[in-house]
Amino acid sequence: MLLLPTGLVAPTQRTIPAFALHRPGSLGEAVAAGAAPGAVYAQGCSDLFAQFREGLRCESLVALDRVPELGRVAMTDGGLEIGSGVAHHDGAHDDTVRGALPSFAEAWGRIANHRIRQRATIGGNLMARRTRYEMSVMLQAAGARLRFLTADGPLELDPAALWDREEPHGALLTSIVLPGVHGLWFGYERSMRPLATAAVAVRGDRVTLTVGSEYTRPHTVRLAPDDDPVKAAERLPDSVGDAAASAGYRRHLAGVLLRRLLETRAARKEGR
Known part of the structure; x- marks a missing residue:
């Protein structure tokens, strides 16, 4: 809410102050832009506009849609690695995810609604830190690791650490790793x-x-x-x-x- 002489007024997109727009093409460029004071990362943006209406201050918006690494899914030595920019719909229907952990893919495909699943990303779901969002519950149980890139180098955290905001300013969530998926049974209610x-x-x-x-x-x-x-x-x-x-x-x-x-x-x- 905004406190104006006329009283409390709910903000809209029209009340957002002007900000600089950055469109990096690599992880390094993204982190460099995101380290600036007042910088905000943007990917699917389904939650970002709600944050703006809640009073989020943004001096520069770092759009991540041109960073290809964030949209990748692969089996690695560490486990199933999902880029933070993967949308819910795409991740739930990804052949690698379905082949490695079909029950997780099935659960992923049931969260939110159709419109949100098309735009919202797994990384945005986590970084919004809203208790009603479900991905943190699923990943915490599965023992996932969150991989960040910071100005000082890589950082890895447990999903529970997000609630205590343990990552430094400007840290970019690059991927989520689910280890040991071939020996894992997963269920979600x-x-x-x-x-x-x-x-x-x-x-x-x-x-x-x-x-x-x-x-x-x-x-x-x-x-x-x-x-x-x-x-x-x-x-x-x-x-x-x-x-x-x-x-x-x-x-x-x-x-x-x-x-x-x-x-x-x-x-x-x-x-x-």
């Missing part, structure tokens, strides 16, 4: 949105549950495959609760969704 979503990743004898909601940052617990799902969900911290749902109720939902996902995994292993 969003039937209880907005109160709770749950992502589960199983690697060998380790199960990771990440729970998110429309209103709280994701929280993660780890358990063994034969642990009781309800008791495992009870280990979620009190901060999992909020005005929309108590911690106890959200733990209950998490236990139900965890059990459902593990039962789905067991049924598929048995060929049912």
Whole structure:
């Protein structure tokens, strides 16, 4: 909101102050432009205009649509690497993603709506840091690593670090790496949105549950495959609760969704 002599007024695109536009053609050029004070990165822009209406100040806009590395998807020595500029629709239908982790691709294709999926990117979904956006829940459970390029060189962070804003100003999210995908089972439950979503990743004898909601940052617990799902969900911290749902109720939902996902995994292993 803008405080004007006439009162509080909701900003629109017309109230955005003038800014310089940069259109880099490489990662190095992008980071150099993004390191300037007041610089803002732009890719799909589906969330950026909302940020402008919320009062985001931008002195220079760094458009990333001409940086080819951000749109690439590949299997690497580190795992499945997805460029931060890959749109939701493109990533969910990418042959490499579907071949490496089809359940993740299927879940990716269900988030947001059709219009948003066509424009919004996986990197924008993360960097917007909105609790109602679902990619951070999915990636946190899958053990993803976020690769940044900064003025001082490369930087790698866990998805949970985004909520604490651990990356320096001007850091450009270049890609997301999902390690060990060939030994990974992944499941995602969003039937209880907005109160709770749950992502589960199983690697060998380790199960990771990440729970998110429309209103709280994701929280993660780890358990063994034969642990009781309800008791495992009870280990979620009190901060999992909020005005929309108590911690106890959200733990209950998490236990139900965890059990459902593990039962789905067991049924598929048995060929049912």
